[in-house]
Amino acid sequence: MKIIDVEYAIIGAGTAGLGAYSKISRKTDSLVMIQDGPYGTTCARVGCMPSKLLITAADHAHDIETSEFFGIESTGTVNGRKVLERMRRERDHRFVARNLQYVEKIPAHHKIEGRARFIAPGHLIVGDGVEVKAKKIILACGSRPEISEVFNPVLSRVLTSDTIFEITDLPRSVAVIGLGVIALELGQALHRLGVKTTLYGRSGKIGGLTHPDMQQETLKTLSNELEIYPSGTVERTWEDEGAWIQYRQSHGETVTKVFDRVLVATGRVSNVDRLDLEAAGVSSDQHGNRSFDPDTLSYPGHPIFIAGDATDVLPVWHEAFDEGRIAADNAMHYPDTVDAKRRTPLMIYFTDPQMAIIGKTYQELQSQEIIVGELPFASPRHIVWNKVDGRIQVYLEARTGKILGAELLGYQAEHLAHILALAITHQMTAEQVLEMPIYHPSAEELLRDVLENAQRKR
Amino acid sequence: MKIIDVEYAIIGAGTAGLGAYSKISRKTDSLVMIQDGPYGTTCARVGCMPSKLLITAADHAHDIETSEFFGIESTGTVNGRKVLERMRRERDHRFVARNLQYVEKIPAHHKIEGRARFIAPGHLIVGDGVEVKAKKIILACGSRPEISEVFNPVLSRVLTSDTIFEITDLPRSVAVIGLGVIALELGQALHRLGVKTTLYGRSGKIGGLTHPDMQQETLKTLSNELEIYPSGTVERTWEDEGAWIQYRQSHGETVTKVFDRVLVATGRVSNVDRLDLEAAGVSSDQHGNRSFDPDTLSYPGHPIFIAGDATDVLPVWHEAFDEGRIAADNAMHYPDTVDAKRRTPLMIYFTDPQMAIIGKTYQELQSQEIIVGELPFASPRHIVWNKVDGRIQVYLEARTGKILGAELLGYQAEHLAHILALAITHQMTAEQVLEMPIYHPSAEELLRDVLENAQRKR
Numbered sequence: 039m040k041i042i043d044v045e046y047a048i049i050g051a052g053t054a055g056l057g058a059y060s061k062i063s064r065k066t067d068s069l070v071m072i073q074d075g076p077y078g079t080t081c082a083r084v085g086c087m088p089s090k091l092l093i094t095a096a097d098h099a100h101d102i103e104t105s106e107f108f109g110i111e112s113t114g115t116v117n118g119r120k121v122l123e124r125m126r127r128e129r130d131h132r133f134v135a136r137n138l139q140y141v142e143k144i145p146a147h148h149k150i151e152g153r154a155r156f157i158a159p160g161h162l163i164v165g166d167g168v169e170v171k172a173k174k175i176i177l178a179c180g181s182r183p184e185i186s187e188v189f190n191p192v193l194s195r196v197l198t199s200d201t202i203f204e205i206t207d208l209p210r211s212v213a214v215i216g217l218g219v220i221a222l223e224l225g226q227a228l229h230r231l232g233v234k235t236t237l238y239g240r241s242g243k244i245g246g247l248t249h250p251d252m253q254q255e256t257l258k259t260l261s262n263e264l265e266i267y268p269s270g271t272v273e274r275t276w277e278d279e280g281a282w283i284q285y286r287q288s289h290g291e292t293v294t295k296v297f298d299r300v301l302v303a304t305g306r307v308s309n310v311d312r313l314d315l316e317a318a319g320v321s322s323d324q325h326g327n328r329s330f331d332p333d334t335l336s337y338p339g340h341p342i343f344i345a346g347d348a349t350d351v352l353p354v355w356h357e358a359f360d361e362g363r364i365a366a367d368n369a370m371h372y373p374d375t376v377d378a379k380r381r382t383p384l385m386i387y388f389t390d391p392q393m394a395i396i397g398k399t400y401q402e403l404q405s406q407e408i409i410v411g412e413l414p415f416a417s418p419r420h421i422v423w424n425k426v427d428g429r430i431q432v433y434l435e436a437r438t439g440k441i442l443g444a445e446l447l448g449y450q451a452e453h454l455a456h457i458l459a460l461a462i463t464h465q466m467t468a469e470q471v472l473e474m475p476i477y478h479p480s481a482e483e484l485l486r487d488v489l490e491n492a493q494r495k496r
Numbered sequence: 497m498k499i500i501d502v503e504y505a506i507i508g509a510g511t512a513g514l515g516a517y518s519k520i521s522r523k524t525d526s527l528v529m530i531q532d533g534p535y536g537t538t539c540a541r542v543g544c545m546p547s548k549l550l551i552t553a554a555d556h557a558h559d560i561e562t563s564e565f566f567g568i569e570s571t572g573t574v575n576g577r578k579v580l581e582r583m584r585r586e587r588d589h590r591f592v593a594r595n596l597q598y599v600e601k602i603p604a605h606h607k608i609e610g611r612a613r614f615i616a617p618g619h620l621i622v623g624d625g626v627e628v629k630a631k632k633i634i635l636a637c638g639s640r641p642e643i644s645e646v647f648n649p650v651l652s653r654v655l656t657s658d659t660i661f662e663i664t665d666l667p668r669s670v671a672v673i674g675l676g677v678i679a680l681e682l683g684q685a686l687h688r689l690g691v692k693t694t695l696y697g698r699s700g701k702i703g704g705l706t707h708p709d710m711q712q713e714t715l716k717t718l719s720n721e722l723e724i725y726p727s728g729t730v731e732r733t734w735e736d737e738g739a740w741i742q743y744r745q746s747h748g749e750t751v752t753k754v755f756d757r758v759l760v761a762t763g764r765v766s767n768v769d770r771l772d773l774e775a776a777g778v779s780s781d782q783h784g785n786r787s788f789d790p791d792t793l794s795y796p797g798h799p800i801f802i803a804g805d806a807t808d809v810l811p812v813w814h815e816a817f818d819e820g821r822i823a824a825d826n827a828m829h830y831p832d833t834v835d836a837k838r839r840t841p842l843m844i845y846f847t848d849p850q851m852a853i854i855g856k857t858y859q860e861l862q863s864q865e866i867i868v869g870e871l872p873f874a875s876p877r878h879i880v881w882n883k884v885d886g887r888i889q890v891y892l893e894a895r896t897g898k899i900l901g902a903e904l905l906g907y908q909a910e911h912l913a914h915i916l917a918l919a920i921t922h923q924m925t926a927e928q929v930l931e932m933p934i935y936h937p938s939a940e941e942l943l944r945d946v947l948e949n950a951q952r953k954r
Contacts, residue, residue, distance in 0.1 A: 086937055090880045095566040101559045102570050108553040109579030112560050112572030121567030132879055355936035381933040421590055422548045453911035456932070456940045460918055463932040474914070474921045475839040478813035479544055482914045 040168050042150070044068045046369060047162060047172035049154045049313070051141060052079040053355055054346025055178035057362020058369075063148070065370060070172070072164055074153040077141045080180055080347065081355050082133040088203040089223055091125040093388055096230035100390070107424055116232045118208030125203065154179075156317040160341070174341040174369040178362060179313065181306035181347035188272050189215075189302060192281035197301045199224070208233050209298035213283050217244040217268065221303035222260070222389050228301075229264055236295060238285055240304075242269035245393050246385055247445045248401035249410075249431055255447055259391060259427045267293060275300075308350040318342060334375040335365040343369050354385060382463045386452045391415065391428040394455035397443035397462040400433065407436040411468070411492025415448025419479040425449035430484060432458070432468070434492050439467040441489075450481040457485060468493050498626050500608070502526045504827060505620060505630035507612045507771070509599060510537040511813055512804025513636035515820020516827075521606070523828060528630070530622055532611040535599045538638055538805065539813050540591040546661040547681055549583040551846055554688035558848070565882055574690045576666030583661065612637075614775040618799070632799040632827040636820060637771065639764035639805035646730050647673075647760060650739035655759045657682070666691050667756035671741050675702040675726065679761035680718070680847045686759075687722055694753060696743055698762075700727035703851050704843055705903045706859035707868075707889055713905055717849060717885045725751060733758075766808040776800060792833040793823040801827050812843060840921045844910045849873065849886040852913035855901035855920040858891065865894040869926070869950025873906030877937040883907035888946050890916070890926070897925040897954060899947075908939040915943060926951050 045068035048055045055071055056079070062069050081087060095116075102114035141149075152165030162170040183198035197205070197212075199220050211234035214225035221237060222245060229235040244266070245256045257268055270287040280296035287293065320337055330336060332351075336343045345361035346353060353361055357380075364378040387393035400410075415428030428448030435442055444458050461471050468489040476486045503526035506513045513529055514537070520527050539545060553574075560572035599607075610623025620628040641656035655663070655670075657678050668691065672683035675697035687693040702724070703714045715726055728745040738754035745751065778795055788795045788802050790809075795802070803819035804811060811819055815838075822836040845851035858868075873886030886906030893900055902916050919929050926947040934944045 081936065087876065087880070090877065090937055094880050094882075095568060098559060098563040098566045098568045101556060102563065102568065102572070105556040105560065105572065107582070108556045109575045109577075109582050110553060110556045110560065110572050111575055111578075112570055114560070114563065114568050114570030117567045117569055119567075120569075124565070124567050128879065133876065356933055381931070384933040384935055386935050386938070418545065418591060419548065421586065422545070422552050424552075450911075452935065452938055453908070453914070453940075456911070456934070456938065457915055457918055460915055460929065460932045464922070464924070464928065466922070470922065471918065473839070474918045475814055475842040476914070477842055477844050477910065478539065479548055480844070480910055480914065482911075 041171065042070060042168060043171045044070050045173050046070075046176070047072060047170050048176045048178055049162075050178035050180055050346070050348065051077055051149075052178060052180050052346060053081055053358040054348070054362035054365070055176070056140070057359040058176045058178060058345060058366040059144070061363045061366035062370065069148060070150050070170060071144070071148055072150045072152065072154045072162070072170065074151075074179070078134045078137050082129065082137050084200050084203060086355055087133040088125055088129045089199075089220070089227075090388060091128050092121070092203075093223060093227045095121045095125065096227035097390070099232070100230045104424070116208070118231065119206060121231060122206060122208070129203070153312070155312065155314040157314070158317060159319045174343070174372055176365050176369055177310055177313065177342065177344040177348050178346050178365070179309040179348045181308050181350070181352065183302065184305050184307045185302050186272070186304065189275055189300060192275045192277050192300055195277070195281040195297070195299050197299055199303060202301060210234060211297045212299045212301055213238060213281065213295070213297040214301045214303060215272065216303040216305070217266070218303060218305065219246065219387050221301070222387060224301060224303065226260070226264060226389050235264065236297070237264055237266045238270070238272060238283070239266065239268040240271065242288070244268055245387055245389070246395055247393055247447060248399040249445055252400070252429060252431060252445050252447060255429045256393065259447065260389070306347065306352060308348050310344070310348050333377060334368045335361060335378070336368050336372070336375065341369070341372050356381070382459050384455060384459045386455055391425070391448045392446070392451040394446040394451045395443070396455050396458040397441070398433065399443060400431065400445060403433050403442055408442065409434040409436050409492050409495050411488045411495065413484065413488045413491055415446070415451075415484065417479065417481055417484040417487070419481050419483065420449060422479060423449060430454070430488050432488050432492055434468055434496070436496065439469055439493070439496060440465060441468060441471065448484075453481060454485045457482065499629065500528060500626060501629045502528050503631050504528075504634070505530060505628050505632075506634045506636055507620075508636035508638055508804070508806065509535055509607075510636060510638050510804060511539055511816040512806070512820035512823070513634070514598070515817040516634045516636060516803060516824035517602070517820075519821045519824035520828065527606060528608050528628060529602070529606055530608045530610065530612045530620070530628065532609075532637070536592045536595050540587065540595050542658050542661060544813055545591040546583055546587045547657075547678070547685075548846060549586050550579070550661075551681060551685045553579045553583065554685035555848070557690070558688045562882070574666070576689065577664060579689060580664060580666070587661070611770070613770065613772040615772070616775060617777045632801070632830055634820075634823050634827055635768055635771065635800065635802040635806050636804050636823070637767040637806045639766050639808070639810065641760065642763050642765045643760050644730070644762065647733055647758060650733045650735050650758055653735070653739040653755070653757050655757055657761060660759060668692060669755045670757045670759055671696060671739065671753070671755040672759045672761060673730065674761035674763070675724070676761060676763065677704065677845050679759070680845060682759060682761065684718070684722060684847050693722065694755070695722055695724045696728070696730060696741070697724065697726040698729065700746065702726055703845055703847070704853055705851055705905060706853075706857040707903055710858070710887060710889060710903050710905060713887045714851065717905065718847070764805065764810060766806050768802070768806050791835060792826045793819060793836070794826050794830070794833065799827070799830050814839070840917050842913060842917045844913055849883070849906045850904070850909040852904040852909045853902070854913050854916040855899070856891065857901060858889065858903060861891050861900060866900065867892040867894050867950050867953050869946045869953065871942065871946045871949055873904070873909075873942065875937065875939055875942040875945070877939050877941065878907060880937060881907060888912070888942060890946050890950055892926055892950050892954070894954065897927055897951070898923060899926060899929065906942075911939060912943045915940065
């Protein structure tokens, strides 16, 4: 058995692993990165990029259906095979390829392929053939979709975000299980591409906005277009020329429908459970979760660090990369710790209308004295676009007028979100942001108006 | 003859006039606003709003033509009458109506209708029936399109931005004279709506970007779609079952074509020349122009102030409104002056790709030591959209890294422009902006990348 003895081992060559690698490889040659399965990040293969490619196709299909309002009479046919081919072609040739080129440049002796697990502290076995001894180990082993056992009878029809981008034609109908970001983005895209789509929630919560009015607005707006059961339980599934789903709504009524496919998007779980972390001396608490320090991304008392999806917090892409670097920084300073400077939180859902959360959520601010500036998402430009659904809320610190956070549901919300992110990063007040020029007519006028709305309430 | 004696007279009830009114009316009842022609701003009637409505329709038509790339097979027919009806309906019921409602609320004794001209210092005659004596007078009388005499033979086929939005059906062909913002926005929109369009420039300059590479990129990109003659002179026009245009290109060759319509968009001139300003004691210089102080918007030595399009500088909407307020401020403090705090310059062209200038232009910075960060307009998101034309430049102060200005040509440039406008307003360095989170994949990643590109050159 080959034994490799290094200073650093990084388990996983995804976004977080590469973030860690970019930092450590500048300082030392004594490192390996261990990859299980083909290279290419979750983002490029099954996440951000293919989903945005599919959504863009769906937007085009939707535009055709809505163009008559503008005086353009049109008809369109979705060629499902072509939509999917284009999506995969762009994904593979542009985004995955770019990633593979980067990995290609990494020296061969820094790369090991196979699934890693601990056999002792600082001691890993990779596949069946290689042992790695490393003083410091970074867990960037990602996550996998979670599939409840209730779907076992229809498993051959079940898709997850890991498999949906490999289908060769669009199904006629799909049940989407979940109302989180993946469920909503893909569910709406499939619907707009002509797939008969039904979405099933669990707790009634939809999307990520936390203010009760924003939750309500999200459900109302998306229900105008999509068939959504927000609250209930999938009780039973069975196969009979389709996947039958029996769903009991919270208020008691049962709905039973049959679908070509079932997209299970109820969450992802960390792959850390496959690492035999106990063998490294890390004890699991009673729920089976491991406890690491979220500030330093390290397991106190162990030279083990964690980053990206492996943390089970499911950071978005830029956070996963930042985390890889933070974990690397702490590994390099071990046993000292380096306090990470985290960026302002920013989350965007690429639905239509989009959702965005910037800085602190309403839920996080509930106990503070805040002013809520609030408006419908309907600037003059939004009227021009005929895209006036949604709502914007900004949260100001009552005493200072400082912008603490915001929740947005609306067309082009992603751009207002970035302006707010810059303002919050630099602790600006509403008044300071209002010093900037705002072009007429632009979506950004809504930001001006909602900040003025908040100012007037102070 | 009725004589009205007031402290303040505002000539013009457009954006600048209303800006001035909003400020003065809070302090005194002794004012009149004099409007020539129907109420409603240039912006709402013939500017920002109808042009954006037309562009949105054109974008929809264009989307249909480009959707096959995404796997959506579609065909569309532009119903010209419906496009124009929808444009006018939205314009009149939403934007003009909103303006008229605002004017409606202004007390009747503050409003006079008719064309004003000076008969003596502080003394106006309005139409034939009313004299107004005012201690301080604000000129917010707007501008009108300029039409060269060479178009006299085809005048019945000439359109300007003041008349184009009134046509009931789209012409088959149009010659667009000019390569400024109105010419490019409307020329491209008409082309996308199926009108055979040719654009004629004069000096070779196209759009507003000032860096030679950006000029070149603009011409190259727009010429891929549009027929553009950038440099030459319209020598002769005549009518013969169409408007014939004989145009001599700078390099000598002559092009002669016939069109249904001619859109003259070579600029607007101030209406100040209609006011008999000499009668107010303001002397004209040898070129016939009046000289006012651009900081205080006042004519030194006279209680006369000027704002908006009337200045001949053609401010964009938010500047026109700001200027009305600045002029009002100076009128109220006369003979003292109030130094105006101007916002960071921000100009956006709603072409596809869009153009934007923020802060100082390259031309203005040429003599300073600057770093130019520069990239093609092709973030991962732009690749997803299949919209990768264009280029971005940011200008940093070499010594400090402070962002001084930027020029953009690209899809969704308007949003990056606003982030840069906030950063420049608060004198941020590239490094400070790079502390913000940037979502993946978003157009804003391009901003991150170009700032990093500039940083590496320091």
